Amino acid sequence: MATLRHSNQRDAVLKDLQARYDHPTAEEVYLSVKKDFPSISLATVYRNLKLLESEGLILKITTGDSDRFDGHTHNHYHFTCNQCMKVLDVDVDSADFCTLPKDFDGVITGHSLMFFGLCSKCKN
């Protein structure tokens, strides 16, 4: 029953995400890992991203565009540029995140707050 086995490809994907501070798409991770691992396939990257996310080792960021990934699981707050669609970290004191945009060098035109969990019907 699916014991997690060691794989160089998975290591490479995780290392890549942990080494960078942008929020790459699956394709961008693929291109980056490919440099040290020319034979890796995009499907393997997708499989391992999903696996690593379910292990809680990385974060998937859902945007209107392609999904993006974050190797740093401690920061849950992000900023998406409507133009280039990049995702940036926003340093936030999570106890007081209502005041966060002060030291930020972009223009914030809106935000969305999403809660995840189980609704009253599904929680049982």
Add this chain to the structure above:
Amino acid sequence: MATLRHSNQRDAVLKDLQARYDHPTAEEVYLSVKKDFPSISLATVYRNLKLLESEGLILKITTGDSDRFDGHTHNHYHFTCNQCMKVLDVDVDSADFCTLPKDFDGVITGHSLMFFGLCSKCKN
């Protein structure tokens, strides 16, 4: 240059969204509007959803799943059930939304806060 013209299909899509308080996918809007408008196509629904959103008449809600739509533009806070993927409204005093989950009958296991706008590179 693209003067907005009247169309019964567009009216039907907007009316449907304004009459309901769930957050349907494009397909769900399509199925619903189809009842009173058997000849409508899914492509037309997609085109009109996009149009209505750009007019600010409806809201698009991006989730990990299919996009969902909201005919009530005043409420920006939502809750997604991880199981059924439905989106529910969460009544929030937007001046103090840190305290919102109190009267909620589901289980909240996480949340995500997303800001939209232009980054320092794109804002010019």
Add this chain to the structure above:
DNA sequence: ATTTATGCAAAGTGTTTGCATGTCT
């Protein structure tokens, strides 16, 4: 030896687009 992981290509899903026809002003 057994079972998981990989690479490739094919299939899948949700959404968008080209084009001829229909509809609005």
Add this chain to the structure above:
DNA sequence: AGACATGCAAACACTTTGCATAAAT
């Protein structure tokens, strides 16, 4: 008449899956 909107089907982008082979335990 002229421009926008529609319906259909084909195209699209992103992601997932089936299968045979390779690697890990």
